[in-house]
Amino acid sequence: MTGQSTATASAVAAEPTTQHQDQASGRSGSSIELHGVTKQFAADSIALRGINLKISGGEFFTLLGPSGCGKTTLLRIIAGLENASDGEVEIGGASVTDVPAHKRNVNTVFQSYALFNHLDVRENIGFGLKMRGMDKAEISKRVTETAEFIKIGNLLGRRVDQLSGGQRQRVALARALVNEPDVLLLDEPLSALDAGLRSELQLELSRIQRRLGMTFIFVTHDQQEAMVMSDRVAVLNDGRIQQVGPPQQLYEHPENLFVARFMGHQNLYEVRQQDESGLDTCFGRLVGEFERGTHVLIRPETMTVVREDDVNAGPNVFAAVVRERVYRGHVAEYTLDLGNDTEIVATCNNVGEPMFDVGTRVAVKVQTSGVVTFHA
Amino acid sequence: MSSRGFHRGMRAFWYVMLFFLYAPLAVVALYSFNSINSSAVFAGVSLRWYAQLFSDETILNAFYNSLTLAITSSIIATVIGTLLGYGMYTYRNRRLGWLIWLVYLPIVMPDIVYGISQMSFFTSISNATGLFQLGLGTMVIAHVSFQVPFVALLIYSRLVGLDAMLFEACHDLYAKGWQRAWYFILPTLRPAIVSSFFLAFTLSIDDFVISFFTSGPESVTLPIFIWSAIKKGVTPEVNAIATLMIGAVFAAAVIALAFQYVRAARPRAAD
Numbered sequence: 001m002t003g004q005s006t007a008t009a010s011a012v013a014a015e016p017t018t019q020h021q022d023q024a025s026g027r028s029g030s031s032i033e034l035h036g037v038t039k040q041f042a043a044d045s046i047a048l049r050g051i052n053l054k055i056s057g058g059e060f061f062t063l064l065g066p067s068g069c070g071k072t073t074l075l076r077i078i079a080g081l082e083n084a085s086d087g088e089v090e091i092g093g094a095s096v097t098d099v100p101a102h103k104r105n106v107n108t109v110f111q112s113y114a115l116f117n118h119l120d121v122r123e124n125i126g127f128g129l130k131m132r133g134m135d136k137a138e139i140s141k142r143v144t145e146t147a148e149f150i151k152i153g154n155l156l157g158r159r160v161d162q163l164s165g166g167q168r169q170r171v172a173l174a175r176a177l178v179n180e181p182d183v184l185l186l187d188e189p190l191s192a193l194d195a196g197l198r199s200e201l202q203l204e205l206s207r208i209q210r211r212l213g214m215t216f217i218f219v220t221h222d223q224q225e226a227m228v229m230s231d232r233v234a235v236l237n238d239g240r241i242q243q244v245g246p247p248q249q250l251y252e253h254p255e256n257l258f259v260a261r262f263m264g265h266q267n268l269y270e271v272r273q274q275d276e277s278g279l280d281t282c283f284g285r286l287v288g289e290f291e292r293g294t295h296v297l298i299r300p301e302t303m304t305v306v307r308e309d310d311v312n313a314g315p316n317v318f319a320a321v322v323r324e325r326v327y328r329g330h331v332a333e334y335t336l337d338l339g340n341d342t343e344i345v346a347t348c349n350n351v352g353e354p355m356f357d358v359g360t361r362v363a364v365k366v367q368t369s370g371v372v373t374f375h376a
Numbered sequence: 377m378s379s380r381g382f383h384r385g386m387r388a389f390w391y392v393m394l395f396f397l398y399a400p401l402a403v404v405a406l407y408s409f410n411s412i413n414s415s416a417v418f419a420g421v422s423l424r425w426y427a428q429l430f431s432d433e434t435i436l437n438a439f440y441n442s443l444t445l446a447i448t449s450s451i452i453a454t455v456i457g458t459l460l461g462y463g464m465y466t467y468r469n470r471r472l473g474w475l476i477w478l479v480y481l482p483i484v485m486p487d488i489v490y491g492i493s494q495m496s497f498f499t500s501i502s503n504a505t506g507l508f509q510l511g512l513g514t515m516v517i518a519h520v521s522f523q524v525p526f527v528a529l530l531i532y533s534r535l536v537g538l539d540a541m542l543f544e545a546c547h548d549l550y551a552k553g554w555q556r557a558w559y560f561i562l563p564t565l566r567p568a569i570v571s572s573f574f575l576a577f578t579l580s581i582d583d584f585v586i587s588f589f590t591s592g593p594e595s596v597t598l599p600i601f602i603w604s605a606i607k608k609g610v611t612p613e614v615n616a617i618a619t620l621m622i623g624a625v626f627a628a629a630v631i632a633l634a635f636q637y638v639r640a641a642r643p644r645a646a647d
Binding site for chain 1: 544546548549551552555560564
């Protein structure tokens with residue numbers, strides 16, 4: 001928390017250099033509304049099936065889903081690079097459904113960066129302003145400011161082919177931001193970078209977004225990335241929105257099996273029978289007051305694994321055998337065999353607790369706070 | 377066979393190949409400076425054949441015709457071919473297979489077939505209408521028609537090699553149609569356009585077969601002149617023309633290499 005407030009303080013100190021951005025966007029980006037957006041490429045290929053979505057101004061919104069779920073198509077429809085077969089797109093309250101890409105005040109950071117090789121970094125960043133007919137001195141001033149802001153001021157004279165992947169990513173970002181768009185669209189911009197650079201840029205993107213107050217729409221297939229950066233996430237599958245909400249809500253209260261799986265949950269079981277005092281699963285009865293549902297998930301970090309002889313026989317304790325153990329540093333992740341071909345994954349903090357070897361007979365205690373029911 | 381033996385063998389082959397490529401050129405160049413009219417005995421150094429060459433109006437005229445034909449046809453073919461290549465790229469997702477074949481066919485068609493058909497075509501039109509009399513005009517048309525596929529192919533393959541997102545980035549960055557063409561497509565294609573112009577020029581300047589069939593009495597080009605001169609035996613004058621052409625090609629190659637070298641070494645101006 002302290003770190004965050006320091007970051008804000010230094011951001012305010014550096015404010016004058018990026019004043020124009022704040023003036024133009026009025027410190028809050030434009031809202032976006034999608035009404036029944038549908039995209040059909042061919043008779044048998046439907047990319048989007050009636051998407052309704054409201055994204056507030058200044059929100060960091062993520063479209064999350066597996067490849068082929070339609071998330072990139074949706075982004076391209078907002079950019080104007082693709083026409084919706086049906087439905088309406090509104091940006092800042094005005095319909096842009098029939099406005100071509102080059103007339104929309106929206107910019108995209110492409111997955112492949114799409115930098116122009118025949119131009120140097122300065123010319124790449126200034127391309128959009130030049131196309132809009134801004135005079136050279138003003139372009140030069142804004143390009144320099146934005147480049148400083150994105151920390152690539154020293155690269156302005158470089159050729160594109162002299163840049164590393166991370167640098168190209170920053171140039172692509174600067175090339176979009178310099179135009180002060182109503183909305184910035186980011187199409188899996190970090191997927192080509194290595195892990196370290198990725199998490200660095202994830203944090204920086206959220207920092208930039210907070211400072212500019214611009215609306216960001218981010219596309220990714222990586223749920224970790226979505227959780228780290230977003231205010232809200234929409235999970236897409238098969239051209240439909242499965243669930244929309246803040247990352248915590250998606251993780252802790254998935255509305256269906258797909259969202260639960262996609263958010264990384266492994267302990268998913270069918271509910272065989274449910275009453276006021278608990279529910280039955282294939283490995284036994286969970287006692288507690290749970291909402292009604294057809295499926296149940298158990299969060300691995302809420303379970304406790306103990307030696308079998310430590311069992312204080314009670315509700316929600318199950319005998320198991322350690323099948324696999326993955327050491328992750330701060331936690332150990334156990335795959336436990338509950339019998340009847342049923343497995344459960346539990347993670348335990350590695351603080352002074354004994355590690356269990358594969359084959360050890362253990363008991364796993366499930367806490368009711370880590371049990372979530374939902375309808376498939 | 378040992379790898380070392382193999383490599384020695386390949387090296388020897390390389391020298392043999394170079395010899396057969398360049399020795400004939402050297403011989404031609406040498407005898408162009410011969411002081412007597414012989415291709416067997418070298419009697420002494422002289423520039424008399426060059427002097428004769430530059431005072432021979434037929435040769436100068438043929439040279440002039442060749443240049444006019446090559447430059448005119450190459451410019452036209454580069455423009456048309458670039459547009460065609462761009463069109464082929466733009467509509468590459470439609471089923472254009474047969475149409476692309478129509479474009480590529482002239483590349484594999486034997487020149488002799490192509491030349492004869494062009495001649496009959498122009499002759500029958502001119503017999504019927506009086507238009508398209510065989511001459512420089514018909515030669516330009518014939519040359520453009522066989523240059524265009526090469527240009528289109530070069531431009532098309534360059535475009536296919538580009539990241540399709542670049543076109544979208546232009547759209548996204550507010551570029552209108554003409555701005556996309558002027559600020560992105562043309563600069564990006566410039567190297568391919570320059571190479572296709574030179575390719576077209578080379579194809580035209582050394583074409584004999586198609587020129588021969590489509591030329592008129594007034595439009596003798598250098599290859600046609602050389603061919604008819606050689607029918608009377610190889611003269612040192614022909615050697616002199618050949619030597620000048622070899623010199624021109626070498627000069628062009630050196631200039632092209634120098635350009636590449638300069639471009640690769642050029643540091644970008646610091647801001």
